[in-house]
Amino acid sequence: MILYPRLTEDTYTIGVTAPSSGVPEELHPLLQQAEEKMKRNGKTMVFGQTAWKQDKARSASALERAQEFNDMMRDDSVDLIIPPWGGELLIETLEHIHFDDLPSKWVLGYSDTSLLLLTTTLQTGIATAHGTNLVDLRGEESDLTTSRWIDVLTTEKGGAVTQYSSDYYQKEWDFENPTPHIFHLTESTEWKTVTGAPVQVEGRLLGGCIDVVRHLVGTPFDRVDNFQQEYIGSEPVLWYFENCQLSTTDLRRTLTQMKLAGWFNHISGILFGRSPANHPVGNYEVLDVYQELADELDVPIIYDIDCGHVPPQLTIVNGAYAKVSVQNGAGTFVQKFKP
The missing domain is CATH 3.50.30.60 (LD-carboxypeptidase A C-terminal domain-like)
Structure with a gap:
């Protein structure tokens, strides 16, 4: 049986952690713009330390990245997790992630993040969401295709959601x-x-x-x-x-x-x-x-x-x-x- 997380409140809290690549200092404005956009839409943002760091093709050591993800998944005040973007070396973290006791919570992203998404679903039966990353949500508006991530993640268990090809x-x-x-x-x-x-x-x-x-x-x-x-x-x-x-x-x-x-x-x-x-x-x-x-x-x-x-x-x-x-x-x- 598949377990589906669900967002139920308009004022949910988004956790930002970087299980693959973080954001180097010169690109911090991208994260800050995303945070400002989400706050204007009534969302609360919680940033892990890994989101702001990048060195040697990764945000931090495999253990640090995995621990921050584990902690954010178990944090009841965080309603969903969206990494800043993908990267290269997420695979290093898999052996340190506590798949055996992960709660049912949405994780959204793509690129290297998709390795974490697929592994989570295969290991636990918890549904995960392949879609936009955080920095691509920093615009004044979202296109009609990207913006549907909210509709998908707020779908009820047993419900259905329809998307269409972009124009x-x-x-x-x-x-x-x-x-x-x-x-x-x-x-x-x-x-x-x-x-x-x-x-x-x-x-x-x-x-x-x-x-x-x-x-x-x-x-x-x-x-x-x-x-x-x-x-x-x-x-x-x-x-x-x-x-x-x-x-x-x-x-x-x-x-x-x-x-x-x-x-x-x-x-x-x-x-x-x-x-x-x-x-x-x-x-x-x-x-x-x-x-x-x-x-x-x-x-x-x-x-x-x-x-x-x-x-x-x-x-x-x-x-x-x-x-x-x-x-x-x-x-x-x-x-x-x-x-």
């Missing part, structure tokens, strides 16, 4: 010309399928940034089979992945390793987010990867969805039951908070 996405950052909602949404969004035909697929959501979640394979935290048996029974998994930096051959190797490790033994489909990477190797393109995977697994594959490092992105709940449909380039993403 436009950001091709590249333009830091010299900030917008009221942070992102520069200039390109028309189009969700696609390998077959080119309309697709509808449903299953229990699991996933994250493939660059980092792949490193769970073969570790004590690789509990995909156990998760299916203990928490969702006979229901299939609907995987979602987004690629931050991998070439097409590295992506293919990773997906093959996941397949050989049994991650795709009982699935209904795979969703791939838009990617700033997917760099071709020779004439081996990412569409070749998707087609080969679809043929091997005999499941539908949807790609270029609103997920990951090419904003904006949906808020996707690990453990929720989803129905995803794509037709004429537009997508509908329904999540039911089914136990």
Whole structure:
């Protein structure tokens, strides 16, 4: 049975800790702007020490990062946790996190944070939220896709929430010309399928940034089979992945390793987010990867969805039951908070 945290008050408290990268001093204004925005919206912010530090590709030692996360999860005055952003070395913290006694509390983020999210859900059955990070909430307003994180996290157990594909996405950052909602949404969004035909697929959501979640394979935290048996029974998994930096051959190797490790033994489909990477190797393109995977697994594959490092992105709940449909380039993403 999946446990769903829930925000119930408009004046909730957000805990900010950095289990991967913190914010170096020269970028502290980004955190301060996010804090000011949240305070204007009636939220209380509690910052851990790790949020303000960064050295040697991490905010602090693995033990310090894990301890601060453990403490913030157990702090009843903190209603949800949103790290500043992702990073590189969150995997170091996993052996120090007390998964056996974590309370049911929302953790929201993406990139390296997605490794913590997926591990938490696999280990505990507690739902976690893949979506915006904190610094991208510092604008005067949020775009219609990003802003739905609040609707998702306030959904009741047994309830459902529907999100839709964005109208436009950001091709590249333009830091010299900030917008009221942070992102520069200039390109028309189009969700696609390998077959080119309309697709509808449903299953229990699991996933994250493939660059980092792949490193769970073969570790004590690789509990995909156990998760299916203990928490969702006979229901299939609907995987979602987004690629931050991998070439097409590295992506293919990773997906093959996941397949050989049994991650795709009982699935209904795979969703791939838009990617700033997917760099071709020779004439081996990412569409070749998707087609080969679809043929091997005999499941539908949807790609270029609103997920990951090419904003904006949906808020996707690990453990929720989803129905995803794509037709004429537009997508509908329904999540039911089914136990």
